Amino acid sequence: MPLTARPIAAPLPGQATAEAVSETPYIERGTSAFLRTNIAFFCAGIATFALLYCVQPLMPVFSAEFGVSPAVSSLSLSLPTAAMAVCMLVASAVSEAVGRKPVMLVSVFASATITIACALMPGWDQFLMLRALQGVLLSGLPAVAMAFIAEEVHPRSSGYAMGLYISGSAMGGMMGRVLTGVLMEWGGWRLAIGGIGVLGLMAAVVFWRCLPPSRHFVARPLAMRGLAANFAFHLRDGGLRWLFLEGFLLMGSFVTLYNYIGYRLLAEPFSLSHAVVGLIFTVYLVGIGSSTLVGGMADRFGRRRLLWVMLLAMLGGLSLMSIDSLPFIVTGIALITFCFFGAHSLASSWVGRRARMARAQASSLYLFSYYMGSSIVGAVGGLAWSAAGWQGVTWLVGGCLLLALLGGIRLAWLKPLPAL
Known part of the structure; x- marks a missing residue:
């Protein structure tokens, strides 16, 4: 299928027109832009899924610390995943109007910051409220990452780029579980969650610095x-x-x-x-x-x-x-x-x-x-x-x-x- 620009409404200020997009080269394997893109999404995948799943090995600790049942303790993961599931339905549509990279940057930086705040919450209800908000914010990256790769990376290189993003996601899921368990032994659950939040911020900075700007994105009304x-x-x-x-x-x-x-x-x-x-x-x-x-x-x-x-x-x-x-x-x-x-x-x-x-x-x-x-x-x-x-x-x-x-x-x- 030939690569063509989508007919679109007038772009937002500072964004490309459809005619300019059609003449812009795509990111291809072997270029420095491709390397930066892959580093960015690998780190973004690590951040997103480490932040989401870091609570999983801590559920028995939450049961003991806050005096809640295993079912209630599992809400620390169930609430953010439910919020993320719902918001993902509209996050990609929002990115069509405001841009891919801004939505993803807000998603990673804000969710990492909220994770650090979760470690400071004195009560279970406040902790769950922040985790639910985190799920809303986390939805911005997985919902938009695929669209960014499809738009900016050449089709003959996009499969490899997508594979690295998925690998980063799997790595993040593992790191969130393993590092949390280790940090828990050293300094308790607050240190564990706060440490994962700092890791997420570091990955977010790499994502911000490495991800190239969108060159094939043209805004469309929501x-x-x-x-x-x-x-x-x-x-x-x-x-x-x-x-x-x-x-x-x-x-x-x-x-x-x-x-x-x-x-x-x-x-x-x-x-x-x-x-x-x-x-x-x-x-x-x-x-x-x-x-x-x-x-x-x-x-x-x-x-x-x-x-x-x-x-x-x-x-x-x-x-x-x-x-x-x-x-x-x-x-x-x-x-x-x-x-x-x-x-x-x-x-x-x-x-x-x-x-x-x-x-x-x-x-x-x-x-x-x-x-x-x-x-x-x-x-x-x-x-x-x-x-x-x-x-x-x-x-x-x-x-x-x-x-x-x-x-x-x-x-x-x-x-x-x-x-x-």
């Missing part, structure tokens, strides 16, 4: 009516609805396991320290490369064949985690992490191929479902833990994965849509 029409169009497609459900169930299952494994490993018969529990999360590393590996396998074997295989393997990993043996538990976590990232890459890329128009809005709906799964299933997992311990968590996650497996089998029999 049109919420058209946005709603695009959402409605995608929701009428049964195949996309199944894919959105897959995102909900995948992320819900994955986050629930990570939310409550800390409670299990800190208690008898394991009685591990917070630092050791945090180090167990280094199995997250296996997920960093799995999306690329499974994506390549999909080109060879097809998404229809691979998605249900990944889900079946996740059920196998869940079975390993039910055994009261640390090696089996760690192996199960690693298998689930590998297959989760692989299945997520299959489902998210399938959304882009299935959507026949307004693909950005289709991706937004998938991400909305994805993060709402984290919020809703993650919170329900606390009730399952309180009711039946790890067995309750296993039954909940197992039910989600079985439903996702049925969806994967249903998707394997879907017929391609006719062209518009």
Whole structure:
């Protein structure tokens, strides 16, 4: 498909016209601009997901510190992910009017600052309010990053750039969990969260200094009516609805396991320290490369064949985690992490191929479902833990994965849509 500028309304002051955009070269691999762009988004991915997930290994600490149940403690993650899911639906549209880079800069700097403020909150209610606000602000980066890369990076180099951003996101998710556990042992949960906030600010500065300005962005009016029409169009497609459900169930299952494994490993018969529990999360590393590996396998074997295989393997990993043996538990976590990232890459890329128009809005709906799964299933997992311990968590996650497996089998029999 040829690279053409979008017909657009008059630009904002200081922004390019459509004619100028069509003559501006794209960022390509091998150039200094490409290197700076990749460094910027790698750091942005680290910042965003470290700031979001840093509370996960601290949930048992919150239960003890504030006298709240595991379900209430999980709100420290469920509230910001829910807020982020909702706001991502409109954040990309807002960036169409005010610009990509400004939205992303505000997102990273403000959310890092709020994380530091969270470490100073005296009460649980104030802490949760700031975490919810943080979710609103965090939505600006993942919602806009894909659009920036698609606009500014040449198509033959954009896949590599996107892969590095996703790798940074996975690295951030791991660092947020591991460093928090280590810092918790040194100076308590306030030092842990404050330290992650400082890390986020440092990454935000690198992002600001390295990210090139938009050269192909042309402002367009904020049109919420058209946005709603695009959402409605995608929701009428049964195949996309199944894919959105897959995102909900995948992320819900994955986050629930990570939310409550800390409670299990800190208690008898394991009685591990917070630092050791945090180090167990280094199995997250296996997920960093799995999306690329499974994506390549999909080109060879097809998404229809691979998605249900990944889900079946996740059920196998869940079975390993039910055994009261640390090696089996760690192996199960690693298998689930590998297959989760692989299945997520299959489902998210399938959304882009299935959507026949307004693909950005289709991706937004998938991400909305994805993060709402984290919020809703993650919170329900606390009730399952309180009711039946790890067995309750296993039954909940197992039910989600079985439903996702049925969806994967249903998707394997879907017929391609006719062209518009």
